[in-house]
Amino acid sequence: MEKEEIATYAYENTEFYKEKWKDIMEEGNEWTWDELPIVSKKELVHAGIQAVSAEYYAKFGRDDIITDYTSGSTGECMEVYTTHKEQIRALLSLWLYRKKFYGIDSTARLCYFYTFRDCKGDEPYEYFKNSLGFSKGILEPENLQFIYDKMKEFQPVWLLLQPSVAMVLARYMLEEGLETITSVQYIELSGEMFTKEQKNFISVAFNAVVASQYGCNEVGTIAYQCPHGKLHIMDQNVHVDIINQGMIKEDSDYGNIIVTGKNNKVMPFVKYNTGDIGKICKEGCKCSYKGKVLELFAARQNDLVKINDEWVSADIFKRIFQAMEWSLDGRIYQYRVEQKEEKVFAVYLATNMEKEVVQDCFCHYAAETSLSGSKFYFQFYDYILPDLQTGKLKFFINDIVQ
Amino acid sequence: MDKKEIWRKLQQIIWEITGDDTIAIEQDTKLIEDCNFDSLNVMDMLSEIERVFGVDFMDLEDFEEKFNECSMLCDGIAELMEIHE
Numbered sequence A: 001m002e003k004e005e006i007a008t009y010a011y012e013n014t015e016f017y018k019e020k021w022k023d024i025m026e027e028g029n030e031w032t033w034d035e036l037p038i039v040s041k042k043e044l045v046h047a048g049i050q051a052v053s054a055e056y057y058a059k060f061g062r063d064d065i066i067t068d069y070t071s072g073s074t075g076e077c078m079e080v081y082t083t084h085k086e087q088i089r090a091l092l093s094l095w096l097y098r099k100k101f102y103g104i105d106s107t108a109r110l111c112y113f114y115t116f117r118d119c120k121g122d123e124p125y126e127y128f129k130n131s132l133g134f135s136k137g138i139l140e141p142e143n144l145q146f147i148y149d150k151m152k153e154f155q156p157v158w159l160l161l162q163p164s165v166a167m168v169l170a171r172y173m174l175e176e177g178l179e180t181i182t183s184v185q186y187i188e189l190s191g192e193m194f195t196k197e198q199k200n201f202i203s204v205a206f207n208a209v210v211a212s213q214y215g216c217n218e219v220g221t222i223a224y225q226c227p228h229g230k231l232h233i234m235d236q237n238v239h240v241d242i243i244n245q246g247m248i249k250e251d252s253d254y255g256n257i258i259v260t261g262k263n264n265k266v267m268p269f270v271k272y273n274t275g276d277i278g279k280i281c282k283e284g285c286k287c288s289y290k291g292k293v294l295e296l297f298a299a300r301q302n303d304l305v306k307i308n309d310e311w312v313s314a315d316i317f318k319r320i321f322q323a324m325e326w327s328l329d330g331r332i333y334q335y336r337v338e339q340k341e342e343k344v345f346a347v348y349l350a351t352n353m354e355k356e357v358v359q360d361c362f363c364h365y366a367a368e369t370s371l372s373g374s375k376f377y378f379q380f381y382d383y384i385l386p387d388l389q390t391g392k393l394k395f396f397i398n399d400i401v402q
Numbered sequence B: 001m002d003k004k005e006i007w008r009k010l011q012q013i014i015w016e017i018t019g020d021d022t023i024a025i026e027q028d029t030k031l032i033e034d035c036n037f038d039s040l041n042v043m044d045m046l047s048e049i050e051r052v053f054g055v056d057f058m059d060l061e062d063f064e065e066k067f068n069e070c071s072m073l074c075d076g077i078a079e080l081m082e083i084h085e
Helices: A003-013 A015-020 A041-051 A054-059 A084-102 A141-154 A163-175 A196-206 A315-327 A355-366 B003-018 B031-035 B039-053 B070-084
Strands: A065-069 A079-083 A110-114 A125-128 A131-135 A158-161 A186-189 A209-216 A220-225 A231-233 A238-244 A255-261 A272-281 A293-296 A304-307 A310-313 A332-341 A344-351 A375-380 A396-398
Touching: A003 A015, A003 A255, A015 A041, A041 A272, A054 A079, A079 A084, A084 A209, A084 A220, A084 B031, A084 B039, A131 A141, A141 A163, A158 A163, A163 A186, A163 A196, A163 A332, A186 A196, A196 A209, A220 A238, A220 A255, A238 A272, A304 A396, A310 A315, A315 A332, A315 A355, A344 A355, A355 A375, B003 B031, B003 B039, B003 B070, B031 B039, B039 B070
Parallel strands: A110 A131, A110 A158, A158 A186, A186 A209, A332 A396, A344 A375
Antiparallel strands: A065 A079, A125 A131, A209 A220, A220 A231, A231 A293, A238 A255, A255 A272, A272 A293, A304 A310, A332 A344
């Protein structure tokens, strides 16, 4: 369905959109896409069943309706409803492009990690058709050899991982001098932002091509990275608007990523605020994929740092770590920053460098920013693991209430 | 290749995927609802179709609308074969 069709469908079939758009879409009114207001996750969580299409009410409780959950990384976990057919339709274009770009089809053996919510039992791993999944609950340093051995035995062709998980495995393999799992040809990263340096590190450690898949449980895949490194919007699956100060931006300006899912009628997501920031790039791509190119900003809309009574993007820390990577000889594998008070930060690092060197370098670059005068408390770890509940690793957490 | 031949080969592919050549595959058969196809089955089928017919589903507009009902899939394959000729 095209975006206007799904909007009309949502208005006619869900109480939530009927109420939200009643002044815009009243009978006889001609409306434009730009007029429709943005929908937030909070609104949909509170709407509950009212966000579900009346056409599907009778099908709840039967096998027809699938329930999925958002990760909860924003603090709110939402139930998302769809059907098998809609779910498959949403996956189709991703599968076809995986095959076209990277030669990966449905017969290729796969390894992945799942959260507690996704696992079907107490087993630390499970086999399903041609895949082997590991519980993130066993992603501890003492289990890494077990995971490596099981993967090597299974001989996967591709891995579907979150960047933090890939970094943990990549580091372990390199530091222990383990041979690469030669069957692995392709690694798909999703669920978290990551740097070019991390991507290259993972690629070298596994000797495999690495590509990024950007999406969310609400609408599925939003964009997929081609072999030329560009993130292409999956037009068959989703419509993307970049909205900045209420205006739709087409012209390479950063703004909030607002999505409309084209495949979910059970629970329509129309002009839904993902919470991420990005821009649509004017420049095209050399690849055959016609989908527009999306560039993501590292920090989310709510990843804000309070400095001098103002809220600024947490991207400021990404730039500090990037500067450190360029100027130091060693590696910063992972990091997380938590703002405790306005001028007090906890900095968690997994690195192979001398602690004092890293601390001094961080403070040097931080002093050149608006963070100057802040106190930083450093803690060093072998690995920084993703959150067990959400399955994700956030690079910035603010403990100050906005 | 005429539509009759396309249909015959498509039925063969679907039977191979289901592992059961006794189930009825008609023009109005829906792969998900009637044959219990999951996403992997659908992808297996599309890959096999591409191999057998020498086509590329990326060339088919709205392929995501046409994969479920057999008659639409058959028409889609015919359309793709015309593009490739």
